[in-house]
Amino acid sequence: MSFLQVIGLRDPGEGDWTRLRTLQYSELHKVSMIRFTAHGLAAMLTVALYMNSIAHWVLGIWLLSVVAAVWNVGRIDRKFIDIEARGVQWNEFTRQALGVAGCTVPWAAALMFFVPEGTSADHFALWAVVAMLVAGSAATMASAPVAIVVFDLVVGATGVASFILAGDIMFAIAAAVYTVTIVAGALRSARTYLSAKIAEAGVAEKDEVVSLLLREFEEKESDWLWQVDTNRRIRSASPRFAFAFGAAPENLEGESFIKLIAGSSWESGEFPRSLHELAEKLKRREHFSNLLVQVYLETGRRWWELSGTPMYDDNGSYVGFRGVGSDVTEQRDRDEKIAYLARYDTLTGLPNRLMLTEALGDAMRYADQWKSRCAFLMIDLDRFKAVNDSLGHQLGDRLLASVSKRLAGVITDNEQCGRLGGDEFAVVIRDASDKGRVDKLANAIISALSQPYTIDNHTLFIGASVGSAIGPRDGSSVETLMRNADLALYRAKDEGGNTHYQYVPSLHANAEERRKLELSLRRAISHNELELNFQPVVNARSETVVSFEALLRWNSAEHGFVSPVKFIPLAEDTRLIVPIGEWVLHEACREAARWPDDIKVAVNVSGEQLLEPNFAGTVVRALAETGLPAHRLEVEVTESVFLRDGRIARQALEEIMALGCSIALDDFGTGYSSLGYLRTLRFSTIKVDKSFVQGATHDSQESLAIIRAVVAMARSLEMTTTAEGVEDAEQAALIRELGCTKIQGYYFGRPMKAVEARSLVVKSNNTIRAA
Template sequence: MSKNPTGLPKLPLKLSALQVIGLRDPGEGDWARLRALQYSELYKASRIRLAAHGIAAIMVVSLYVGTLPAWLLAIWLVVVVAGVANVGRVDRTFIGVAKRSMTIEEFRRQAAAVAICAVPWVLALLFFVPSGDEAQHFGLWTLAAMLVAGSAATSSSAPVATVVFDLVVGVAGAASFVISGDYLFAVSSLAFIVVIVAGALNSARTYLSARIAEAGVAEKDEVVSLLLREFEEKESDWLWQVDNNRALRSVSPRFAYALGREPADVEGARFIRLIAGHTFESGEVPRSLHDLAERLKRRESFSNLLVQVHLGEQRRWWELSGTPMRDASGNYIGFRGVGSDVTEQRDRDEKIAYLARYDTLTGLPNRLMLTEALGEAMRFSEQWRTRCAFLMIDLDRFKQVNDSLGHLVGDRLLTKVAQRLNEVCTDNEQCGRLGGDEFAVVIRDATDHTRVDLIAETVIEHLSQPYLVDNHTLFIGASVGSAIGPRDGQSVETLMRNADLALYRSKDDGGGVHHTYVPSLHADAEERRSLEFSLRNAITEGEMSLNFQPVVNAKTEGVVSFEALLRWNSKEHGFVSPTKFIPLAEDTRLIIPIGKWVLHEACRQATRWPEDIKVAVNVSGEQLLEPNFPATIVTALAETGLPAHRLEVEVTESVFLRDGKTAHSTLEEILALGCSVALDDFGTGYSSLGYLRNLRFSTIKVDRSFVQGAVEDSPESLAIIRAVVAMAQSLDMSTTAEGVETAEQADLIRNLGCTKIQGYYFGRPMSATEAHSLVVKRRVAA
């Protein structure tokens, strides 16, 4: 139901007869409110009704005295008075009903009271007539007809009372004439009643329409008063007026308050000069005030004009509306309008606009603003036949810092990166943050192709310098990919995508370098996409296989375990190097199902070997952080029948950098199953003795780079291997040296104290069948 501004339902002006009576709900109005308008003044007719019924009843009694028993007439008279009094009592309950809602029960109660009031007259017309003569009959009907007409006149506001009383009494009168055999008067009586009821309904409709109109006017007055009161109570709104010389006139207290002055102090002051403040003397008047002055000069109306004003040392924003005033002769006499101080709203809008275009952490332009800047640079290049450039920057090793030291340190590091990046840029460059640890630089004029290389190299050099954050000395790097516009792209989206491809190439090359876009990068991206598609079906297509590389006892050179190594021979791409598809599997999280297959297959093959030989399976960080990974190991062991002590899980230090707590908890569960855990590539990452103190590793694997260094008599490599061996012995752990390829290297590693050796000298990665044969031959030879 639609409502007006006061919150009350609208009232329809056109109503049908049943809607006026109250027997049907109006489609667009409120039934309760319409009835309240009708019944609000009904109580005023109570005394008139009582007097009319009383006089008519006395006349009836006098008419039938001597014809009917006195006691009967007395009882009838009392019933008439009681019925009329009851109607009066019910009508008085409607006093003040206009201020509340009327209920259907009240409507029905009033109609019932009127019907009861009509009962004694019905009885008189039906039962008094046979006892009297024709004159008495006509006299009784005349009195009843007078009451019917009077009811229509006094109860027109509530037509249901008229309809009930008039119809009941009128039908009874017509029936009395039928009983006496006077059919003509019976028809006349009915016609009389119809006319009376129709007139009453018409009067009721007119009355109700008038009340609805009055209510509408009252509501509109209330709306106007409400709006004026709201305007007066709103401190930021005020009225202003200037004469034809643009001097302030009739200054209101609220306008004076907005100016920070007293009304008498600013009366007659020049409007523009007053709100321009110190800018009027310096000649640096804001453009918006110039616009206001022009509107006043041209004498044209304006609405919601935003102007910047200076009041003392404060800068404020006002929103003004005004219209020219004219006297009775049509002569221009000034301007009058309203205004409000919208400084807070303006500040909020500016803040929202800033947040939409700037990164809140670093204060640099965000992706939106960088995109706009690149679009502007491309338009500049097209106009002046120059070149522009877009550099995408990704921080190397930032993720490790963020994961190991926390997001707070990571955020502060990003802030320092932003400061250094800003120092590199000149007026020709605009830098910003794309999100995460990705930044970008827009070079407006890159006609000198060496400028792009210079900026990229400078960025890498500056961002690779050490950072001091919360007493931590941090080392990160930067990889840069660039694209030249319009050579490498005719649109902003294309140029950004091609710069991203170049950045991807820089990351693939190990980071810390700059690559510019070349068309062949699209082919690389397509190859990656194709590899990913094939990798998703590699297991189901039977393209995956395992090779096993032996690990031998350093003293006896007997095989103690095999390391399972994954191989992929694709039907579409041929043999794919693990260094190519393993990172792809980790990026796409395909490593989860692939790792599950590797674990199951390695355990299955190991059941064919002697019981003292273990199988080692490499597990990535993605697998280890899966909530159900220990259950995956349990399933693999149960389905293949391999004892838990024959399975060794190999992890690298990187698994602790993402979520050390979860990784530690998962490895503890694996150890609890009876499996052993080896720490691979120790010393090549963010090594921490905390890993060794908190977790019971069975083996520490020395990376091949230290083995090669030791062979070349590198003092650092030799010292590291000796330290690792000594530490492992003290912690009751074994050590495995990787990458041993000659007998001399084997002797050197053996002399350094490593307990196990792995490398081509003792065996290259081989198939499961070859691994089984190797074990059998060595056992026979032994």
């Protein structure tokens, strides 16, 4: 910092001019009395020197001018008493400098006008008095360097001039050197003083900030300062620290810190591990940070986060610990809840996929260590989807909760069950060395989950399919074992469900075959590998062809002929049934347009197709592009289409009927039969499944009763009935006797190619005309 900046005649490079002047002038008022005393003594000595050579009235006026000038400066200095609160302004700075300049006038006048009247000795004596004032000013006015510069330079320069006028050149030079030296030294002192004040202000500001932070820290509800002595007894308990304990500060003073934290566990001696860790840290005098400690207070269990550091006195002796703490109970509870949600299923309370994966990994490590076996069971609920779709997700969720309780009741301490997601569950068997344990547990699970459930006055029946894999035999990693159990589960579902299937290596080949089959099926339409066969449906009385059912066939270039039983479920699982079904609809309508006008075509429609937006528009396009009248198209659906989303399916079928198409209900009585379907939708035909036809042929009273009931119901609702699976004349006669309207089966014709179907209807028409 330059001298001009120290004096105040130039703005500082860093900092604020007002702030620096405030630091300088804050204690200026304290030297007013010293100045007044020094000038008073100096003035009296001067009067004494010139009492005999200058008129008394002149000396009196001079003395009064000294007093007036010093009093004026003192008055100005007193205005700086509260300067720290408001800061020094420029006009105050200049007023004080002018006031000091006023003090120089009497002394400059004395040096210029008193000297000629006195002797040379009086001159030197007067200079000595003035020199003392100059030195005293430099010594006491470091807080206002501009005052030093003004007073010392003006008075010093006047003294030098007085010696020059007196002809004492050497003394003039000495006075000049003296004045410059005093001023230079005073400016250095002023710079040192200002630097010290700046440093002092910085320290004070830091102390204030620290104090403010500590106050704010203490004012927080869950944060506090704590301190213990060498015996771990509380010292200087803060209000917030006492509040955390629920006690007054004076009641905590001198109490054992560990004992208070331990609470009721102090008597039993069963301390939490975190408390032992805290005690060890204090015992070993180790610094610790963010140590999570379990605390037992009268209000219950809490979690504190403590940080502490050992304290030592000036001699290096250990005197205790000091630190900070905070109550993190709410945060800990949130973390525990998040951890729970991350590892447990919220609906059932069972471990989720993550936790089951960890449990399986632990079981596999255990099996590897002890050369034993572990197992993983995957469980899928049979018919749950139908319940969920028909009765709603809320009831489905309650059903899943009931399933989880039954599942938990079956397992032992050696197993852990959990929910993988949806209606899939799993069980980890830690020790599966008992070869029969996996089968026993799987069968127990199937039996328990297959018992009826009563929820909201609904009696529900579901089943369970189980697939299992043994580790490490069926997989050396968690991922492999879970994948193989999934393959086994898929096989159990293929077997009809409600069964247990263990993994065998051949399942990989099946899975690979399914993958390749799916890939080929995706290319089947573009490669012209799909074709339609048509099976005739005849009038039960006249045995004339009234319609054909379009049946899809796939002759793959890679796999050869693939049974519909194999690729239709695959198409539905992969939703390939949607584009394939659209192709079937167009091809069936195109072929039917070549038949006589009285012959219909029936096309099977999957539930996946009905759920497609604007399925009716697909039907309209097929009819428009092929020119087939709407009344010649019959759409066949099964009852299962209503289980997934009955509202959308019903709406789609109503739109199709509005076009003039007819709707047939296929496989009636074999699935989830409900008379509500027949009441809400005007089906044109009810198809009796071939299983009932075969049963009636073998005199099954149940089958006969079902067929008679279906026929009677259809007649009352003005619907026709079609019996499927008729294979010989005896079955045809029986069906005719039972009253079915139409018959379909191998006796009247197997599925045939389009050319053969066209030839059959032409032949049938010719026969009718000939008759």
